[in-house]
Amino acid sequence: MSQHVDLEQYVAVIFTSKRSIDSDSKYQEFSTRMEELVAEQPGYLSHIGFRDSQTRQGITVSYFKDEESIRNWKVLDEHLEAQRLGREEFYEEYTVRIATVNREYSWSRQSGL
Amino acid sequence: MSQHVDLEQYVAVIFTSKRSIDSDSKYQEFSTRMEELVAEQPGYLSHIGFRDSQTRQGITVSYFKDEESIRNWKVLDEHLEAQRLGREEFYEEYTVRIATVNREYSWSRQSGL
Numbered sequence: 377m378s379q380h381v382d383l384e385q386y387v388a389v390i391f392t393s394k395r396s397i398d399s400d401s402k403y404q405e406f407s408t409r410m411e412e413l414v415a416e417q418p419g420y421l422s423h424i425g426f427r428d429s430q431t432r433q434g435i436t437v438s439y440f441k442d443e444e445s446i447r448n449w450k451v452l453d454e455h456l457e458a459q460r461l462g463r464e465e466f467y468e469e470y471t472v473r474i475a476t477v478n479r480e481y482s483w484s485r486q487s488g489l
Numbered sequence: 490m491s492q493h494v495d496l497e498q499y500v501a502v503i504f505t506s507k508r509s510i511d512s513d514s515k516y517q518e519f520s521t522r523m524e525e526l527v528a529e530q531p532g533y534l535s536h537i538g539f540r541d542s543q544t545r546q547g548i549t550v551s552y553f554k555d556e557e558s559i560r561n562w563k564v565l566d567e568h569l570e571a572q573r574l575g576r577e578e579f580y581e582e583y584t585v586r587i588a589t590v591n592r593e594y595s596w597s598r599q600s601g602l
Contacts, residue, residue: 388503388588390550392537396598424505426539426548435539435548437503469597475501475588484582485509 386421386477387440389449393462393470395432403466410458414438417452419445432468439477446474499534499590500553502562506575506583508545516579523571527551530565532558545581552590559587 395403407425414420419441427434440446449455462470508516520538527533532554540547553559562568575583 388501388586390501390503390590424546424548426541426546428539433537433539435537435550437548437550463596463598467596467598469595469599471593471595473501473590473593475590477503477586477588480584480586482582482584483576483580485576485580486582 387443387446388473388475388477389438389440389446390473390475391436391438391470392473393434394468395427395434396466396468397432406458406461406466410455413452413454413458414449417445417449419448443474500556500559501586501588501590502551502553502559503586503588504549504551504583505586506547507581508540508547509579509581510545519571519574519579523568526565526567526571527562530558530562532561556587 411423411425414423417440421439421441423436423438425434425436440449524536524538527536530553534552534554536549536551538547538549553562
């Protein structure tokens with residue numbers, strides 16, 4: 377069985393992207409810095425990210441406490457500069473989706489829940 | 490600049506998981522079949538998935554038209570059986586989050602939007 381957690385709503389930013397073909401070591405630096413920066417933001421909860429080096433497709437999902445936290449993160453100076461760099465250098469395309477998490481279920485082998 | 494798309498709300502199922510250590514070829518079959526099956530469901534829009542073979546962590550985000558589509562998918566016989574198999578064999582742990590997509594922004598190099 378899985379465990380149903382009743383919780384206050386929180387917000388997910390689903391960022392899917394396709395990398396442009398070059399810019400590898402620079403991208404690593406950029407990506408690491410963004411992961412540090414987002415984790416420092418007020419209202420930040422957690423994030424998880426993946427990229428397939430073959431297809432150059434990737435996803436990062438970041439969770440925040442509320443919409444206000446996301447609005448502040450969106451217009452943070454260093455993040456605005458990163459968004460510009462992303463368009464100029466790192467990405468072929470991307471989509472950002474803002475979603476309200478209504479409920480969640482977790483299961484783990486250890487707890488059996 | 491990025492393009493802001495006003496759209497009707499739709500729903501995301503964010504499935505994050507950690508694979509158990511063995512069961513590779515069987516998991517591939519399982520995973521491929523689930524991708525086929527979800528794409529056949531009424532109200533299905535699209536999905537995207539990644540797994541890191543080092544950490545065994547993965548994510549699949551599926552988008553559906555509405556909550557009803559997700560409820561039907563959740564209790565579909567073959568999917569229920571898959572959920573059981575997932576717990577018995579394939580996963581160490583997983584979390585399912587159900588979220589309402591409120592808005593989205595897309596950019597691509599080609600369109601410049």
